[in-house]
Amino acid sequence: MFPGEFEYHRATSTDEAVRLLADNDGAKLLAGGHSLLPMMKLRLAVPTVLVDIGSIEELAFVRQDNGDLVIGSMTTHADIAASETVAAGHGALAEAAASIGDVQVRNLGTIGGSLAHADPAADYAAAALALDAQIEVLGPDGERSIAAADFFAGLLTTSLAPAELITGVRFPGAGGATSVYEKFAQPASGFAIVGVAAEIKADGGSCAAARIAATGISDRPVRLSQVEAALVGAALDDDGIAAAAEHADAGLTDVRSDMYAAQDYRRHLLGVLVRRAVTRAGS
Amino acid sequence: MSAPTAPKFIGAPIRRKEDPRLITGRATYTDDIMLPRMVHVALARSPEAHARIASIDTSAAAAMPGVVEVYSGADLKDVIAPLPCVHSIEDLKEPSHPAVAFEEVRYAGDAVAVVVAESAVQAQDAAREVVVEYEPLPVVVDVVAATAEGSDLVHADIGTNIAFTAVTDVGDVDSAFAGARVVIEERFVNQRQIPIAIEPRAVVADFDAGYDKLTVWSSTQVPHFVRLLLAAVCGHPETKIRVVAPEVGGGFGSKLNFYAEEAIVAYLAKALRRPVKWNGGRTEDILATTHGRDQVCDLSIAADDNGKLLAVRATLYQDLGAYHQLLTPVIPGLTVGMLPGCYTLEHLQVTLHGVFTNKTPTDAYRGAGRPEATFMIERAMDLIARATGKDPVEVRRLNFPAADAFPFTTATGMEYDSGNYQASLDKLLEMVDYDRLRAEQETRRAAGELFGVGLSTYVEICGIGPSAAMTAGGWEACELEVRRTGGIVVKTGISPHGQGQETTFAQIVADGLGVTPDDVEVLHGDTDTCEQGIGTFGSRGQAVGGAALSRCVETIQNKARRIAAHLLEASEDDIVFEAGKLFPRGVPAKAMDFQQIIDAAYVASQLPPEIEPGLSATHFFEPSNFTFPFGAHLAVVAVDKDTGVVTIERYVAVDDCGRVINPMIVEGQLHGGIAQGIAQALYEEAVYDDNGQLLTGSLMDYAVPKATAIPEFELARTETLTPVNPLGAKGVGEAGTIASSAAVINAVVDALSPFDVAHLNMPASPQKVWRAMQGGG
Known part of the structure; x- marks a missing residue:
């Protein structure tokens, strides 16, 4: 071949x-x-x-910048998964990186490459959306920054212009929130059948803020706003979380279906993973 | 073999002699072979599952850079004969199977044109430019529906999709069912699997016009069959064909075959007078190497209310795929033969239909017919236990033949050579502390967990096999040469590709002739070196090939004794051959070294006229029966209530494969075998859509389990020798696969008992298990 x-x-x-x-x-x-x-x-x-662009060394880095976490586009999944800087405030990102493919893939694959490819089951996509990432790009007209929410435009499609390249990804500081990534992997490819990234800020026993996004469920990553709305102010106990997770697939249309997960099973898994992610992030 | 001394190497976990070259990348596989002036072949394959070829235009392909020649099926049909099938099935419908399709394609992947170019990339690029106009024909995908009156046909010329129907009817099944208190009916599906040997098939051929000699390297388990069938299909004298199976990266039955590409590449080497290579790669290997399993069986089981199995009635549908490959229709016969499992059963009626569909042909896949039987009879045991309220252990014990009942003849006419099913089960139950395990299950169930325990007490048919039961011979051949320097060369007719006989055969020789395994060179897989053989499949390497070797060792021992007797002026019967020394019984002081005997054999000046010079032996070993290894496996699983994910917490196995030559290699076979059974139970399934398109056409979609999905194994053995061969070895290559699928599924169904699930077909994927918990079966 x-x-x-x-x-x-x-x-x-x-x-x-x-x-x-x-x-x-x-x-x-x-x-x-x-x-x-x-x-x-x-x-x-x-x-x-x-x-x-594999030999442009200045594109491979993990650093803090004015409270933000900035990761160079050519940073490998393995480096992101192993970075204490990433794990400290952006657990969802570290866990997403660690869950990608296998060792060989993680040693060569990069965050910029993955985001630009925009596979509908990519792990970073959920983390980028939940963690409110800004995609920093360089083009013939100079630099610009694209919010994750505006970046993913459909199946294998982004809002990058033809001659633009991703230079880095900027994540706002966690501000005391905790984030995790839960994944249900397709057994052959290792891609997410469903992946859920959740960032939860707890205040006492209840939820002060929540950002939750899912991958694998649609042609692009989706924010689960109804779950977020149900969580804010709710108790972060089993009942409170379960009640919020009921909204996991609310309003979702065009849910993906394949031989490993028909729509009903995928919707069900989404609820399970939301519950697990919020429980872990909120504890 | 009369081992004169206590074995020193047989039974020892000696490191494999094969491994250094394999793990340091020094092995030579077919694709590593590079010959001067070599050209490369790519095949254009049909994207349609069933269509008439309205037209084919190869002119654009022929005009591509580097292209040497392009052939359509019509160009080759008169020079390459249809592919053969070896069987002894009465009234088998055998539609012609051209190497390259020329009127009609019958599965997605059927070859339609052959492109030869200077490089592989040029050949593949040009193959994309072959223009074929297909007129779609109705596609047959459902094996049961294909048997219905009026079904669309895969082969219109034979007028039916049913290639054969074989009825086995023993005892009085109707009366047994009429009187039975327990009757269970279930549909069992053994899903289609794709073998996925780590090395995809490849073929290289070279033609020496001076000697009219054709040399073919092929990634095959059966080079001697390939030699014979190349002669038949390509019309070249068998005496002028050499087939080499170089390093072969796994076969699992999928390379126990004769493939179109072997004939095509051989033909082209001769026609073009240039060396030719084809390497299908993973994509073509998935499409155009035989698949395995794919049986649907409607099974009825009758039992009494104690759980005694009374009768079995079955209608079994084997999906053959689009054509017969070498042994396609033969495989399900093994399922019927082994359906009684390790239980006494008097009444059995099976109607077996072999059915064509528009899919890749099926054929042998590790276990070949027996995992299917084990899955059904072992599930049946658990279904009987469920219906009678008994423990699955108790039901099995009730149905075992007594340990002194061997040889034991089954309802299907198999003569089980030796066995002790109680002993392996007892040992297993002791290892797992079965009562405690069931108590743990109650505790964990009470805590809301889904926790299951599954048994599989299996027997399988190995050491294939006596020639009377085979269509193309079941013997094995071996030559043993003691060389002048004391080094020993074994030339075996088996063709190991991972089974480790370079090591185990050296162990046998070392003990027999008082040398070390390092003194022994085991050659295989080259028909000019090892001139006769059948090959490696059906767990026969040790039981049949090793037996032929044992005969050779015995002949050498006897000749060495004769020479020693002459030199020592003693009677031959009095000469002891022990640890490399030969001496008259009781007079070790007069001992001669084996090397002195070798010298005498080759210098020959002191030999009497009745002793020929040299020290070598050749034997063909004909087994008197198959062998029947057996054992007891147990899986412990947990099921995630939320997702349906099955986790194997423990896997414990007691196997009895008779005499063990190298326990490390036996354990390795069991590890791989059990993993492949787990793969069928939980992960793998070749899925076709209604148009006959293979949806699992890559490893991104076909779920071969990764190492992390496989649990640790706790293994033990009992050792019941077989009287069938001089080694007492039964074979172990397929045991793990044959046993383990049933153990895992029994455990999953047990775990799901709070949901009143009676049965689950494979693979027990998370989605399927989740649906079962929703009451959707």
């Missing part, structure tokens, strides 16, 4: 990468290669030009 013919460029800087993207119609960025290369070998993607 071989990919189609393509021209290969190794960019040494982000500016050069953007220039190469802008100059070559149909060019694709090659980050960790763990989504793009299999698609190329299956000829599901036949890019004529590849721009490899």
